[in-house]
Amino acid sequence: MAATPPDRRVRVQGVPVDAYPALAPETERGAVRRITVVGEExxxxxxxxxxxxxxxxLARLIDDMFATNHTAEGAGLAANQVDVDLRLFVWDITDDWGVRHVGHIANPVLDExxxxxxxxxxEPEGCLSVPGPYRTLARPDHAVVRGQDQHGNPLVIEGHGYFARCLQHETDHLHGRLYLDRLAARDRKSALREMADRRQEAFDRRAVNAARLGK
Structure with missing residues (x-):
């Protein structure tokens, strides 16, 4: 599996590394689960x-979340998006400056x-549980989230730009909030109408990606 050049342009659990495979090990190990859709409790x-x-x-859940996020072409994924009621999310995302961030966090709390x-x-924001539409949403361009890794060790993750948006979006999920809930009523309704028209296209693309990975 190809690895990124040793320029420390990858941060795993917030720590710079010299090289990292194109496909995260968790994604290699994990199975693809069904992604829940807006409206599910x-x-x-x-x-x-x-x-x-x-x-x-817990390790298996994290692996499966990575695999599911990858096949759905997501930046991050919360546990309730695979129908697991736990305060946990994963991410595999390249930020505005070309730095790839990979990791997971349990029990995250955003700094005020x-x-x-x-x-x-x-900036435009979408969601794997709202397949299809994107809507412009204002969020702070910097975020710090504190929690634990899968072994219970303390973890602090900092993000800027697009990665900061991801950290805030996924933390929202764990409070039972979708990005739709931050939109004006008219924008929310139009996004739901667009989702109804485009969701099957998104589901089909995910299935193709999963088959390509042999999952």
């Missing part, structure tokens, strides 16, 4: 804290950004 309620650290079940130091970026 698990997406609209707060998730339970992760307590069973260091278990094979003082209003005086907050810079909002208005």
């Amino acid at each position: 698990v997406l609209h309620r707060p998730c339970r804290p992760v307590t069973g650290f260091g278990t094979p079940e 950004t003082p209003a005086a130091g907050r810079r909002l970026l208005e």
Whole structure:
């Protein structure tokens, strides 16, 4: 499997590494699960804290979430998007500066950004649980999230730009919120109409990607 050049342009769990495979090891190991869709109850309620650290079940869930995110061409994926009611999300995303970020976090809490130091970026945002549409949404261009890794070790992840948006988007999921909930009612309705027209196209593309990976 091809690896990125040794220029430390990859951060795994927030730590720079010299080289990393194009396909994350978790993705190689994982199985593809069904992604839940807006309207399903698990997406609209707060998730339970992760307590069973260091278990094979948690490791398997993380692997499966990576594989599912990859085949759906996502930047990140929360556990309730694979119908698991736990405060956990994964990411595999390249930011605005060409740095790839790969990792997972359990029980994440976003740092509060003082209003005086907050810079909002208005950019298109989509969601694997709202297949098809993107809508412009303002979010802070910097985010720090604190939580634990799969073994219960403390973890702090910092993101800027697109990666910051990802960290905020996935943390929202674990509180039972979708990006649609941050839109005006008219924009939300138009996004849902567009999803109805385009969801099957997204599902078909995911199936093709899963078959290509042999999953």
